[in-house]
Amino acid sequence: MRVDIGNALDRVATPGVPEDALDRLDDRVADAHARIEEGRAKNEHGYEALNLPETVDTDEIRAAVEPFEDSEYLLNVGIGGSALGAATLSAALDSDVEAYYLDNVDPEWVESILGDVDLSKTAVNVVSRSGTTAETLSNFLVVRDAMESAGVDWTERTWVTTGEEGNLRDLANKHDLPSLKVPDGVPGRFSVLSTVGLAAAALQGHDIDAIVEGAAAAEADLAPSLYESPAYAYGAVAYALDVRGAGINAMMPYEESLETFAEWYAQLWAESLGKDGLGQTPVRALGATDQHSQLQLYRAGPNDKMVTFVRAADREDTPIPETDLEGLSYLGGSSLGELLDAEFEATEASLAAADLPNVRIEIDSVDEYGLGELLYSMEAATVLAGELYDVDTFIQPAVEWGKKAARGLLGGGDFEEADAVADKTTLTIE
Ligand SMILES: O=P(O)(O)OC[C@H]1O[C@H](O)[C@H](O)[C@@H](O)[C@@H]1O
Numbered sequence: 001m002r003v004d005i006g007n008a009l010d011r012v013a014t015p016g017v018p019e020d021a022l023d024r025l026d027d028r029v030a031d032a033h034a035r036i037e038e039g040r041a042k043n044e045h046g047y048e049a050l051n052l053p054e055t056v057d058t059d060e061i062r063a064a065v066e067p068f069e070d071s072e073y074l075l076n077v078g079i080g081g082s083a084l085g086a087a088t089l090s091a092a093l094d095s096d097v098e099a100y101y102l103d104n105v106d107p108e109w110v111e112s113i114l115g116d117v118d119l120s121k122t123a124v125n126v127v128s129r130s131g132t133t134a135e136t137l138s139n140f141l142v143v144r145d146a147m148e149s150a151g152v153d154w155t156e157r158t159w160v161t162t163g164e165e166g167n168l169r170d171l172a173n174k175h176d177l178p179s180l181k182v183p184d185g186v187p188g189r190f191s192v193l194s195t196v197g198l199a200a201a202a203l204q205g206h207d208i209d210a211i212v213e214g215a216a217a218a219e220a221d222l223a224p225s226l227y228e229s230p231a232y233a234y235g236a237v238a239y240a241l242d243v244r245g246a247g248i249n250a251m252m253p254y255e256e257s258l259e260t261f262a263e264w265y266a267q268l269w270a271e272s273l274g275k276d277g278l279g280q281t282p283v284r285a286l287g288a289t290d291q292h293s294q295l296q297l298y299r300a301g302p303n304d305k306m307v308t309f310v311r312a313a314d315r316e317d318t319p320i321p322e323t324d325l326e327g328l329s330y331l332g333g334s335s336l337g338e339l340l341d342a343e344f345e346a347t348e349a350s351l352a353a354a355d356l357p358n359v360r361i362e363i364d365s366v367d368e369y370g371l372g373e374l375l376y377s378m379e380a381a382t383v384l385a386g387e388l389y390d391v392d393t394f395i396q397p398a399v400e401w402g403k404k405a406a407r408g409l410l411g412g413g414d415f416e417e418a419d420a421v422a423d424k425t426t427l428t429i430e
Pocket residue numbers: 079080081082127128129130131132133136188189271396399400
């Protein structure tokens with residue numbers, strides 16, 4: 001993986017990072033790296049996620065999904081970190097197994113998915129690290145009921161991915177379901193390279209060892225200097241741009257297959273860094289599509305953004321047929337891939353020409369290895385940025401607050417957070 005930070009320098013962009021400031025920041029990167037390495041060596045909560053290339057047991061994951069190999073559909077019942085990593089891999093890689101990610105409780109949407117799949121040929125992966133997330137448990141109960149109504153033995157078609165104890169662990173024990181354990185020290189949003197992200201990929205026939213190999217290559221690139229580590233270069237520069245005024249970071253892959261990656265990244269970046277009044281707001285975009293919508297704002301709106309471009313160097317291509325329409329003759333003989341690349345470079349240059357900061361991330365291709373590299377690098381970038389902001393990267397108290405309030409409202413316990421709902425200020429105009 002390569003990261004080009006040239007367009008983030010102050011000789012190109014405002015806000016931009018002066019080179020001497022980058023050199024000074026590099027000393028902080030060295031300290032942060034030492035702290036990260038210490039956390040990893042001691043298997044501290046969160047830091048442990050960066051050890052997954054060594055600790056994940058891909059044989060165990062393959063064995064767990066083996067009973068479901070006849071499946072034509074996968075229903076992954078989980079939300080947030082228990083969905084987005086696996087969904088990113090599913091979206092990026094082709095498979096004959098059609099995967100659906102039930103990460104919302106919109107009733108019409110859930111019903112339409114249940115109507116789309118043949119439940120007798122569906123594998124269900126119920127994923128919740130905590131085993132307490134109301135959306136996940138509710139969706140599971142709905143899916144289980146749908147299977148029973150369709151005469152399908154849900155216990156034959158379900159596996160559970162959860163922690164050592166909790167509701168889902170109890171469920172797995174009670175019904176003797178195959179189960180995988182979420183590693184203790186790995187928060188959900190950092191779990192794509194664990195049982196949480198890789199089991200769905202294994203069921204879909206993807207080479208999960210190659211994903212881990214790609215991640216291991218990115219891990220081997222971690223170094224005490226941002227000039228030697230693409231992941232740290234990204235984390236450090238995004239941080240440096242944020243503190244200089246680029247409080248918004250638009251993640252804009254130029255690969256349709258990486259659209260979900262931007263969603264995964266948004267959770268990782270937002271939930272990890274949004275603390276103590278700090279953090280950079282991630283925005284999801286997609287090239288070339290959003291050139292024709294959001295780009296107007298990025299280039300001519302408030303100067304408070306950076307754009308992160310992601311692309312693959314190689315991809316399968318489709319030629320653009322020759323045409324006798326004179327005005328279109330420049331397209332004939334070219335290809336969709338060439339057009340996409342030209343759009344990518346033109347957009348990058350257009351932002352730089354308007355003095356706006358942007359960073360380019362490039363992987364060789366959107367395959368298992370490239371995805372492993374990209375996902376691990378973004379996790380390492382996030383951990384590094386957390387050290388630079390000096391926030392507690394691996395907790396999410398603000399999200400937990402809302403979870404408790406919702407649970408209290410549903411009568412799932414006595415949570416003072418639920419009382420705040422009654423205090424809502426109303427000013428309704430009809
Ligand atoms: O895996 P679970 O325990 O069900 O949690 C699912 C999600 O719940 C919360 O919203 C957390 O903030 C997320 O970080 C987590 O990924």
